[in-house]
Amino acid sequence: MFIGIDWGGTKMEVIALDRGGETRARHRVPTPTSGYDDCIRAVVELVAAAESTAGERGSIGIGIPGSPNPRTGIVRNSNAVLINGKPLGRDLEAAFGRPVRLANDANCLAVSEAVDGAGKDAKLVFGVIVGTGHGGGLAIDRRVHAGYQGIAAEIGHYPLPWMTRDEYPGHRCWCGKLGCLDMYACGTGLELDYRLTTGMERRGRDIIEASRSGDPAASGVYERFVDRLARSLALLTNIVDPDVFVLGGGMSNVDEICAELPALITKYLFGDSFETPIRKAVHGDSSGVRGAAWLWKE
Secondary structure, three states, X not given: OXXXXXXXXXXXXXXXXXXXXXXXXEEEEEOXXXXXXXXXXXXXXHHHHHHHHHOOOOEEEEEEOOEEOOOOOOEEOOOOHHHOOOOHHHHHHHHHOOOOEEEEHHHHHHHHHXXXXXXXXXXXXXXXXXXXXXXXXXXXXXXXXOOOOOOOOOHHHOEOOOOOOOOOOOOEOOOOOEOEHHHOOOHHHHHHHHHHHHOOOOOHHHHHHXXXXXXXXXXXXXXXXXXXXXXXXXXXXXXXXXXEEXXXXXXXXXXXXXXXXXXXXXXXXOOOOOOOOEEEOOOHHHHHHHHHHHXXXX
């Protein structure tokens, strides 16, 4: 049995899968905000609940925001700030008394979709999270490729490619740098562009609906958003050239995006055409937790 934990900023979820990918148990709790030790206890209790429900022990994989340094084990760059600077993997293994595998949550998305989702049977799957932020994950032969530094596919923090004069030098990102894609090719970027364009606040879903209804300001914001996402995928294609892109996160539910991207990507690509499939994640919001479970699937 394979147990996965999705460690989010607001909730923790556990799933237990059998070898065929069928769900044996599933539970969810709010992520504790009272301290690091309470978070560790919450994970232990979630695994215990899943194993009790399933009546069987399983391997443990955990997807986290941020990533562990492959040499020190220290977690970095997490918006679940309680785990930054902590040897999370070692502490969890001490709490469980057995091995634990950790991976970035976007890498878990890629693994999930590579095993039995939109990238099934593909050798190289690039998962792109287009939600509150812009993130990426890379799976090769259905396994995480985190890279030598443990930060492969951190696409949210390279600059928006092919900036226009109006875009340069870019918005200040929460990481401290200018122009990061995390401020553009995501729901936050959509809402920020609308606010800067119109002087008004509006939620992403409302901007999309207004764009569909022909509102000029909303349509302009949406068109810039899709173009910026296309630039990200064009740069990724130039560097990695994956077999398939799989989109996850809230903005991936905007159905027209997948249809519009190929023509836009072709404008920026170092090639004569763009043929790579772009697909919505089959497992949706469950891709992260399922991918965490599959960290042990050889």
